[in-house]
Amino acid sequence: MMRRSRMDIVVDVLEAAKNGVNKTAIVYRTNLNFTLAEKYLELLEKQGLLENKSDKYITSDKGKVFLAKAKEITMQLETPFPKIKEKKMHNEDPSSKIKQMTLQYEAPIQKTQEMILQHEAPIQKTQEMILQHEAPIQKTQEMILQHESPIQKMQEMILQHEAPQKVGEMNLQQDLLMERLIREITIRRENPN
Known part of the structure; x- marks a missing residue:
């Protein structure tokens, strides 16, 4: 009531x-x-x-x-x-109502765009850092590939049953090369620049 x-x-x-x-x-x-x-x-x-x-x-x-x-x-x-x-x-002009509504919705959209731009900068920096670290990795991979060819040759020589003396020398050279390679890789990982 x-x-x-x-x-x-x-x-x-x-x-x-x-x-x-x-x-x-x-x-x-x-x-x-x-x-x-x-x-x-x-x-x-x-x-x-x-x-x-x-x-x-x-x-x-x-x-x-x-x-x-x-x-x-x-x-x-x-x-x-x-x-x-x-x-x-x-009496109300429909276009004025539309303008008023547009202004009410533009502010949140602009804030959202600003927030996106703020987050794009860190993403771009992260991508740059990844690219910087990819270069040393790529160099290390190239070095490994360069050192693989002597190792492959040694393995081929062993497989061909060359003289025991040559095999001994080759094993020694192979061991030395492996140690040197491991040292270089370790140094590069510790000091990427």
Whole structure:
């Protein structure tokens, strides 16, 4: 149930008592409890808007004038609101609304773009660092490939059953080359520059 204003209740009481009714009929028609109805009846009687004649309440002439003015004011207040709303809708330029909405959404988009740009710089630095470290790795791989060819030759010689002396010398050379290669790789890993 919707709450009514005091003015609405006064109008309801005066409307109910137009043709003269008892207190119970006013309570029933205005949907008030008995105590509240008595308070309003007493107030309206003091103001001269209601008359009490042999347990019947009748709206006085002053009450009828008040009732007519109250209804007129209510009608005036209810009528303009839709018209004002319609005028606003007709007067508003749709492009200005679009511009306003665009401005509201541009700010978050711009912030997002700034955040993306902030994160792109570290990503680019990371890529550069990876490229810097790939160069020494590539050089190391080339060195290994260069040293693999003598090792392959030694292996071929062993497979061809060359003289034991040559094989011994080759094993010694192979061991020396492997030690040297391991040392160079270790040094390069510890000092990439």
